[in-house]
Amino acid sequence: MFWEPEKECMAREDLEQLQLERLQSTLYRVGTHVPFYRKKFDQLKFNYDDIRSLDDLRRLPFTVKQDLRDNYPYGLFAVPLRDVVRVHSSSGTSGSATVVGYTRNDIKTWSNLVARVITAAGVTKNDVIQIAFGYGLFTGGFGLHYGAELIGASVIPISAGNTKRQIQIMQDFKTTALVCTPSYALVLADAMMEMGINRNGLSLRYGLFGGEPWSEAMRNEIHQKLGIIATDNYGLSEVMGPGVSGECQECNGLHINEDHFLLEILDPVTLEPVPEGEIGELVITTLTKEAFPMIRYRTRDLTRFIPEPCPCGRTLKRMQRVMGRTDDMLIIKGVNVFPIQIEKVLFEVEGTEPHYQIIVERDNHADKITVLVEVMESIFFDEMKKQRKMVDHIKNRLASELGVGVDVKLVEEKSLERSMGKAKRVIDRRKL
Amino acid sequence: MLKIQNLDAGYGKLRVLKNISLHVDDGEIVTMIGANGAGKTTLLHTIIGLIKPSKGEISFQGTPCTRATVGKIVASGCALVPEGRQVFAPMSVEDNLLLGGYVLQQQQGRTAVLKELEHQYELFPILRERRRQLAGTLSGGEQQMLAMARALMSRPRLVMMDEPSTGLAPLIVRDIFQIILRLRREGNTVLLIEQNAKAALGIADRGYVLEVGKILLQGPAADLLTNADVQRAYLGREKIE
Numbered sequence: 167m168f169w170e171p172e173k174e175c176m177a178r179e180d181l182e183q184l185q186l187e188r189l190q191s192t193l194y195r196v197g198t199h200v201p202f203y204r205k206k207f208d209q210l211k212f213n214y215d216d217i218r219s220l221d222d223l224r225r226l227p228f229t230v231k232q233d234l235r236d237n238y239p240y241g242l243f244a245v246p247l248r249d250v251v252r253v254h255s256s257s258g259t260s261g262s263a264t265v266v267g268y269t270r271n272d273i274k275t276w277s278n279l280v281a282r283v284i285t286a287a288g289v290t291k292n293d294v295i296q297i298a299f300g301y302g303l304f305t306g307g308f309g310l311h312y313g314a315e316l317i318g319a320s321v322i323p324i325s326a327g328n329t330k331r332q333i334q335i336m337q338d339f340k341t342t343a344l345v346c347t348p349s350y351a352l353v354l355a356d357a358m359m360e361m362g363i364n365r366n367g368l369s370l371r372y373g374l375f376g377g378e379p380w381s382e383a384m385r386n387e388i389h390q391k392l393g394i395i396a397t398d399n400y401g402l403s404e405v406m407g408p409g410v411s412g413e414c415q416e417c418n419g420l421h422i423n424e425d426h427f428l429l430e431i432l433d434p435v436t437l438e439p440v441p442e443g444e445i446g447e448l449v450i451t452t453l454t455k456e457a458f459p460m461i462r463y464r465t466r467d468l469t470r471f472i473p474e475p476c477p478c479g480r481t482l483k484r485m486q487r488v489m490g491r492t493d494d495m496l497i498i499k500g501v502n503v504f505p506i507q508i509e510k511v512l513f514e515v516e517g518t519e520p521h522y523q524i525i526v527e528r529d530n531h532a533d534k535i536t537v538l539v540e541v542m543e544s545i546f547f548d549e550m551k552k553q554r555k556m557v558d559h560i561k562n563r564l565a566s567e568l569g570v571g572v573d574v575k576l577v578e579e580k581s582l583e584r585s586m587g588k589a590k591r592v593i594d595r596r597k598l
Numbered sequence: 599m600l601k602i603q604n605l606d607a608g609y610g611k612l613r614v615l616k617n618i619s620l621h622v623d624d625g626e627i628v629t630m631i632g633a634n635g636a637g638k639t640t641l642l643h644t645i646i647g648l649i650k651p652s653k654g655e656i657s658f659q660g661t662p663c664t665r666a667t668v669g670k671i672v673a674s675g676c677a678l679v680p681e682g683r684q685v686f687a688p689m690s691v692e693d694n695l696l697l698g699g700y701v702l703q704q705q706q707g708r709t710a711v712l713k714e715l716e717h718q719y720e721l722f723p724i725l726r727e728r729r730r731q732l733a734g735t736l737s738g739g740e741q742q743m744l745a746m747a748r749a750l751m752s753r754p755r756l757v758m759m760d761e762p763s764t765g766l767a768p769l770i771v772r773d774i775f776q777i778i779l780r781l782r783r784e785g786n787t788v789l790l791i792e793q794n795a796k797a798a799l800g801i802a803d804r805g806y807v808l809e810v811g812k813i814l815l816q817g818p819a820a821d822l823l824t825n826a827d828v829q830r831a832y833l834g835r836e837k838i839e
Contacts (some may be wrong), residue, residue, distance in 0.1 A: 183619070186619050188816065189811045191812075
């Protein structure tokens with residue numbers, strides 16, 4: 167199903183023409199309306215005429231999170247505040263908050279792009295969609311809300327938290343589509359199990375997840391426990407919020423709304439483009455934003471382009487689910503370690519729960535990782551020998567996956583803190 | 599249909615258009631709005647071949663035509679309705695139209711021209727009534743219709759119109775815009791240049807906003823109508839502070 171087939175299935179040549187036109191006018195607008203960019207362009211002696219192809223974008227400097235902080239709150243807005251109809255603030259997962267704004271047209275565009283993502287995931291106007299993303303300054307709740315309303319679905323704006331009530335409403339209101347973080351979907355699934363609720367008694371069919379990196383194994387787990395088609399969608403408040411890209415029902419990569427965003431994948435160290443299909447840092451330029459355009463924003467998210475065409479018929483290029491963040495990347499004894507790699511291994515080991523925590527410490531000037539893994543009750547109270555065997559097994563698997571040795575500790579079911587939103591997976595005690 | 603990339607054009611040393619990219623798809627009405635002196639007419643004159651661009655590429659129906667002659671460009675299916683009508687005042691209405699059929703006569707012969715003339719009289723019944731009258735004696739609205747019909751006589755695929763509403767009474771302007779909508783229904787593609795931004799965006803599918811030779815904004819016409827910059831600069835609408 168398509169929301170805007172003429173855009174989602176556009177010929178590459180037409181798309182590139184549109185991107186070039188929009189890039190040129192965006193640069194002209196930021197150069198004339200935003201002092202921050204004007205200064206940058208002046209320093210570079212950058213002339214708008216230098217942008218004659220999409221590749222010329224590479225001549226422009228990056229924008230980073232710190233630029234947003236330095237211009238707090240309204241310094242990067244490209245329109246006067248009287249034209250701004252909405253203000254959001256980033257969730258501030260790491261560091262202080264940043265502010266973004268939207269004109270009436272931006273809200274319209276945003277709703278439309280989220281509508282594309284929701285439709286691609288299978289949701290229609292006949293669905294009852296429960297939005298368990300936080301409403302408020304976080305873009306997740308409102309972003310999905312407006313898109314879902316636009317397609318005509320029945321929206322339950324329940325917001326995040328209060329797991330029991332979520333389940334109660336899911337039952338009573340016959341929710342067919344759930345929107346939340348993937349880790350919260352598992353929290354809901356576990357709580358249902360505890361409350362003795364059989365998923366077959368629910369009307370749930372689709373899950374639209376985003377807000378944090380998750381693995382294929384976690385998708386299977388959600389699929390098994392809730393019996394739904396679980397798709398990923400991606401976005402960040404700095405460039406708009408949800409709606410940048412989303413998976414179709416092929417569940418194999420997120421279609422990027424390329425007519426509104428220009429994406430690059432760069433080597434986070436050299437900042438040069440990686441070969442097509444290889445992993446790197448995602449850098450985004452907005453093409454249609456009015457109030458808050460962004461030029462080459464470094465997202466710190468790691469992903470790769472999927473160059474192969476998708477069987478669904480969309481010509482919009484796909485990106486793989488975000489695999490982690492460049493700043494989540496732990497450098498342990500000189501080896502790059504991503505939490506998502508650890509998650510992948512844990513999911514493959516029978517008897518473990520999908521909840522884990524990674525503790526990083528510095529012991530006598532040497533980095534040390536300890537992975538706390540929740541295991542099923544039966545195993546936890548099992549004989550020591552079996553437990554030790556399991557620990558060794560996980561250690562070996564992790565060592566071969568990561569290329570560096572880690573410690574593993576089994577903990578009781580539900581002993582790790584549960585998050586209502588983005589899960590906190592890494593605790594770094596190194597004080598670097 | 600029409601695709602332009604990185605176009606630079608002007609008069610002598612004066613650079614009017616600066617790195618302009620735009621496109622018009624089959625069957626669309628696309629409008630270009632902008633203040634006086636923004637470069638709107640220069641753009642149309644560059645597309646039709648009256649001005650040679652200093653940089654950039656223009657392609658029409660997939661064929662590059664950046665430095666082709668006016669004759670070639672018109673023959674390939676592109677027509678211009680010039681600003682201020684520019685009808686041949688001392689000639690009759692019908693002779694004006696037959697002149698417009700020059701390209702068609704060369705390509706398909708006299709019968710095709712007469713058939714097209716009949717078609718134009720159906721579109722613009724007032725021109726049939728005035729067929730023997732000298733073009734200079736027509737009212738402003740009638741002259742505008744004649745200029746449009748004359749351009750359509752070549753059976754173009756793309757019709758470019760330069761400010762067709764200038765100097766016309768509001769009621770006549772409405773008629774002219776109705777005719778543009780009808781042209782599209784008949785399968786024509788239209789690139790419309792207008793100072794009357796509200797009326798133009800009202801009938802267009804997409805629009806571009808030209809500001810001192812650069813494209814400031816582009817997008818669906820409905821979005822431009824609600825854009826605050828466009829409202830302030832071109833629609834004469836300002837929010838009360």
